[in-house]
Every structure is written in structure tokens, then in C-alpha cells.
Amino acid sequence: MPFEQTIRTAVECTGVGLHSGAPVRMRILPAVAGTGVVFRRVDLDDFEVEANGRNVAKVSYATSLMKKGVLISTTEHLLSAFIGVGLDNAIVELDNLEVPILDGSASPIVNLVMRAGLRQQRRRRHYLRIRREVEIREGDKFIAVYPSDTYSVSYAINFPHPLIGQETLEVDLTSGDYTREIAPARTFGSLQDEQALRNMGLIRGASEQNVIVLTPDGIKNPPLRFPNEFVRHKVLDLIGDLALIGHQLLGKVVADRAGHAMHTALVQRILKDSSLWELTTGEADSSPTDALPSIAELA
Numbered sequence: 627m628p629f630e631q632t633i634r635t636a637v638e639c640t641g642v643g644l645h646s647g648a649p650v651r652m653r654i655l656p657a658v659a660g661t662g663v664v665f666r667r668v669d670l671d672d673f674e675v676e677a678n679g680r681n682v683a684k685v686s687y688a689t690s691l692m693k694k695g696v697l698i699s700t701t702e703h704l705l706s707a708f709i710g711v712g713l714d715n716a717i718v719e720l721d722n723l724e725v726p727i728l729d730g731s732a733s734p735i736v737n738l739v740m741r742a743g744l745r746q747q748r749r750r751r752h753y754l755r756i757r758r759e760v761e762i763r764e765g766d767k768f769i770a771v772y773p774s775d776t777y778s779v780s781y782a783i784n785f786p787h788p789l790i791g792q793e794t795l796e797v798d799l800t801s802g803d804y805t806r807e808i809a810p811a812r813t814f815g816s817l818q819d820e821q822a823l824r825n826m827g828l829i830r831g832a833s834e835q836n837v838i839v840l841t842p843d844g845i846k847n848p849p850l851r852f853p854n855e856f857v858r859h860k861v862l863d864l865i866g867d868l869a870l871i872g873h874q875l876l877g878k879v880v881a882d883r884a885g886h887a888m889h890t891a892l893v894q895r896i897l898k899d900s901s902l903w904e905l906t907t908g909e910a911d912s913s914p915t916d917a918l919p920s921i922a923e924l925a
């Protein structure tokens with residue numbers, strides 16, 4: 627059974643935040659087993675914010691974490707990449723409040739991590755295995771997770787746009803398809819919303835280099851990387867948001883027209899009720915008490 631992994635050496639990149647437009651330098655550093663992912667604001671006396679459901683802040687166009695008033699914005703693409711490549715433990719240093727958007731997908735992060743390489747650690751990875759289903763419905767939006775021995779996602783979207791319409795995608799994340807099938811899919815937004823969002827200060831860092839810009843009948847910056855790049859990006863976001871559970875998941879996630887708010891609502895629902903899941907290393911001889919500190923940490 628798998629052991630936890632960290633990054634072999636520190637890596638760094640620079641970019642801008644999608645929402646803040648702020649320039650930011652990011653370093654990903656190795657961390658000891660059991661750490662999980664911890665953000666560190668080097669511009670605020672190294673204040674640390676753990677990537678877990680307890681620190682989820684406001685969720686509108688992106689997922690943000692907040693602890694004692696310190697914000698870490700737009701965590702989902704980075705955390706998605708970490709789940710996708712199997713990176714369990716890392717310190718992520720930022721010198722500003724937002725993770726850089728890079729090209730709008732998770733591929734630059736995947737490439738950064740894979741170039742440094744992963745190092746296997748001594749602690750067995752603890753998976754959060756869903757034991758009972760959880761379903762959340764809000765109008766025509768839906769998200770649920772069901773028991774399964776693997777981690778899979780089924781996502782449906784329905785956008786009134788000639789290039790999108792109805793798209794559905796099913797991905798088994800245990801099969802290792804993440805890097806090729808999900809990571810390259812980019813953020814998207816519509817031209818109609820652009821001015822309003824800019825005025826609200828929500829997309830100060832957006833450009834044609836990091837967002838697929840939808841026009842009324844096509845896209846402003848072709849080509850798409852996949853014909854169904856939109857639903858692939860929703861899967862990418864979902865994986866990144868569910869990473870806030872703090873463990874790799876064993877469950878089948880089904881989402882229909884959901885978004886960051888519903889993704890993180892599912893995280894909260896799961897973490898609030900420990901009868902819905904168990905932590906497992908997959909080893910028959912693993913002791914359940916071994917997992918208790920993590921449960922307390924998450925609740």
C-alpha cells in the first residue's frame with residue numbers, strides 16, 4: 627500500500643493572482659510526514675494556514691482559506707495538482723495573498739512538482755474512505771459522494787453557450803489519468819461577465835493567457851486544449867476543493883452544475899460527521915487508533 631510523499635527539493639515560480647492581480651512568488655518546500663499542505667505567508671511573519679476544511683473562507687469565484695484574518699486565495703488548482711500527482715506533504719510559501727494563476731490550469735504546478743520529483747516517506751498514506759452516502763441538493767444543483775474502493779468523479783455541466791451546452795465527464799483518479807486528462811484544462815469566463823467582474827475587482831489578474839474567454843458564439847483565444855475542456859476544468863476544481871478534506875478520498879463523487887460553494891459544502895458535511903467515513907491505510911493490520919489524531923485535527 628502507498629506511503630505518503632513529499633517533494634524532493636524546493637521549487638519556485640512567480641505569477642499573478644487571478645482575482646487580486648497581485649504579483650506573487652511561490653515556493654513549494656518538502657514537509658515531514660503527517661504535515662499535509664500548509665500555506666505560509668512569508669510577507670506576514672511566516673504565518674501559516676493549513677489547507678483544511680476548518681479554514682475555508684468565502685467561496686465565490688474561487689476557494690479561499692482564512693485563519694485569524696490571514697487570507698490565502700484561490701487554492702483549488704494547486705491543491706488539485708497535489709492530489710493528482712500524489713503529493714501529500716508540502717509547505718507552500720507565498721509572498722502575497724493569492725496563489726498564482728499561471729496558465730489557468732494545473733499543468734504548470736504538476737510540471738514543477740514532477741521536475742523536482744517526489745520522495746516517499748515512512749508513514750502510510752491514510753485515505754478517507756466514504757462509508758455512507760452524502761447528498762446535497764440546491765435547486766437544480768447537486769453534489770454527492772458514495773462509497774467506493776477508488777476515487778472517481780462524475781461531473782455534469784449545462785452552460786447556455788454554443789461551445790458548451792451539456793458536458794459530462796467521468797474520471798477514475800486512481801488510474802493515473804489526472805496529469806494528461808485533467809491538469810491541462812483551463813479556467814474559463816465569459817466576455818459578458820468580464821466587465822462586471824473587473825469592476826468588482828474579482829478578476830484583476832485575468833488575461834487571455836490564463837482564462838478561456840467565451841464570446842457569445844465562440845472563444846476569443848482559441849484553440850481549446852480539449853473539445854470538453856470546460857467540464858474537465860470543473861473536475862479539476864472539484865478535486866482541488868475536496869482536497870480540503872485533508873486526505874486522499876476513496877469514494878465516488880457525482881456533481882451536477884455544482885461550483886466552489888457546493889464543493890466546499892460537501893467537504894464541511896463530511897468533516898462534521900465522522901460516522902460517514904473512516905480513515906484507512908488499506909492494510910488489514912492497521913490500527914484504527916493510529917488515525918485518531920487526524921480525525922481530531924479535521925473536525
Ligand SMILES: [Zn+2]
Nearest residue numbers: 702703813863
Ligand atoms: Zn478553476
